[in-house]
Amino acid sequence: MADASSLPRVFAGRRALITGGLGFIGSNLARELVRLGAKVSAVDSMIPEYGGNVRNLAGVAGKIRIHRVDVREHAKLAKLVRGQDFLFNLAGQTSHMDSMTDPETDLEINGRAQLALLEACRRENPGVRIVFASTRQIYGKPDYLPVDEKHPVRPVDVNGINKAAGEAFHLLYARVHGLRATALRLTNTIGPRMRVKDARQTFLGVWVRRLIEGEPFEVWGGEQRRDFTYVDDAVEAFMLAAAREAAVGEVFNLGGPPPVTLQRLAELMVEANGGGAFVVREFPAERKKIDIGDYYADDRKIGRMLGWKPRTGLRAALTKTLAYYRKELPHYL
Numbered sequence: 001m002a003d004a005s006s007l008p009r010v011f012a013g014r015r016a017l018i019t020g021g022l023g024f025i026g027s028n029l030a031r032e033l034v035r036l037g038a039k040v041s042a043v044d045s046m047i048p049e050y051g052g053n054v055r056n057l058a059g060v061a062g063k064i065r066i067h068r069v070d071v072r073e074h075a076k077l078a079k080l081v082r083g084q085d086f087l088f089n090l091a092g093q094t095s096h097m098d099s100m101t102d103p104e105t106d107l108e109i110n111g112r113a114q115l116a117l118l119e120a121c122r123r124e125n126p127g128v129r130i131v132f133a134s135t136r137q138i139y140g141k142p143d144y145l146p147v148d149e150k151h152p153v154r155p156v157d158v159n160g161i162n163k164a165a166g167e168a169f170h171l172l173y174a175r176v177h178g179l180r181a182t183a184l185r186l187t188n189t190i191g192p193r194m195r196v197k198d199a200r201q202t203f204l205g206v207w208v209r210r211l212i213e214g215e216p217f218e219v220w221g222g223e224q225r226r227d228f229t230y231v232d233d234a235v236e237a238f239m240l241a242a243a244r245e246a247a248v249g250e251v252f253n254l255g256g257p258p259p260v261t262l263q264r265l266a267e268l269m270v271e272a273n274g275g276g277a278f279v280v281r282e283f284p285a286e287r288k289k290i291d292i293g294d295y296y297a298d299d300r301k302i303g304r305m306l307g308w309k310p311r312t313g314l315r316a317a318l319t320k321t322l323a324y325y326r327k328e329l330p331h332y333l
């Protein structure tokens with residue numbers, strides 16, 4: 001069993017490429033890999049509407065090779081994947097609403113570019129170990145809770161369909177071409193370096209921003225139950241998935257501490273902040289159509305097979321996140 005204590009041995013001196021490496025989760029992963037002695041390269045298009053931010057690599061940027069490349073530039077991918085030991089594939093368009101107003105862009109990034117990247121690996125570096133950032137969004141409205149990996153995949157928005165395709169391409173290339181790929185289906189991930197400017201990445205980002213700015217934030221609905229993974233725990237899952245041979249060809253849900261209603265989450269945020277206010281509002285009609293209602297993951301498979309478990313409680317996760325933005329907010333607006 002590859003528990004977390006073996007990770008320094010796995011990554012020290014090895015070459016790791018992170019697509020979306022200046023984004024929220026990708027940059028936290030990059031920082032941890034640098035700490036473990038890996039030779040890290042990051043690919044990011046830095047489109048302003050997405051989560052990439054140079055501040056995310058503050059203090060480690062000199063130790064990371066940064067490529068400002070868009071994964072839709074298919075011809076550039078071969079050179080990037082050549083010689084890498086690990087490919088952490090996190091580049092993505094993450095906004096559900098944007099995927100409904102501009103579905104083609106979502107398809108190009110979350111669908112076509114994923115296929116192009118896998119083709120580049122197949123031709124240039126078939127031995128590279130790949131971990132793909134998939135999403136719980138692909139399940140759609142749950143038939144049952146908690147949602148395990150056997151739950152039907154029935155997305156409710158264009159983003160979910162394209163992410164499901166991206167994931168399916170990875171698993172197909174593992175099955176048919178022998179690529180060593182794993183997919184992690186992430187739930188809401190929170191922590192330092194997430195996008196707080198607006199709600200494109202997560203509603204929680206705006207909550208954090210409003211709280212720090214001393215303004216009330218809006219909770220839509222409030223009754224939905226959700227689970228949250230602290231970003232350090234998500235990063236550990238990516239590394240365990242890459243380190244462990246048994247993960248090849250598999251998909252794993254990530255979960256977190258026990259689920260809470262959004263109203264309870266809002267109360268916890270205000271407590272963690274030592275004050276603040278929120279208003280509960282009806283769910284906006286255009287969002288309701290693509291909302292998945294209650295969701296929380298059954299993450300026992302990754303626990304059983306890779307020894308992963310979420311270590312950070314929700315209160316601690318919120319406290320650490322708020323502490324980061326209390327200092328760093330100006331760099332994220």
Ligand SMILES: NC(=O)c1ccc[n+]([C@@H]2O[C@H](COP(=O)([O-])OP(=O)(O)OC[C@H]3O[C@@H](n4cnc5c(N)ncnc54)[C@H](O)[C@@H]3O)[C@@H](O)[C@H]2O)c1
Nearest residue numbers: 020023024025045051052070071091092133135186188189
């Ligand atoms: N944060 C979550 O709660 C969550 C939940 C489920 C799945 N995910 C998945 O995890 C991955 C990382 O998400 P994140 O939360 O860190 O978001 P993020 O937006 O911070 O990171 C994505 C990164 O990809 C980059 N990117 C986007 N399009 C690109 C392109 N065409 N070429 C190169 N780079 C591009 C962005 O600039 C950004 O830095 C995404 O694939 C997302 O779908 C995240």
